[in-house]
Amino acid sequence: MGRLAGFRYKEIIRRLKKFGFLFDRHAAGSHEIWFNPTTRRYTTIPNHPGDLPEGTLRAILRQAGINPNDFLSIG
Secondary structure (H helix, E strand, O other): OOOOOOOOOOHHHHHHHHHHOOOEOOOOOOOEEEOOOOEEEEEEEEEEOEEEOOHHHHHHHHHHHHHHHHHOOOO
């Protein structure tokens, strides 16, 4: 289990908001599109129950342009 394992949707959203991301719109199924007006980056967040897989969170952070260490330290 890596450092980015064990995060739920609500915790990810709480941290993304601290980086300036805002809800933009719903996407297919239970996914949401979030946008950062400062960096002009979009990221897709699945709104599923339970923990998100570590690889999915890494992909979200890559889309958002957020360093995993910064994400973990903003807690």
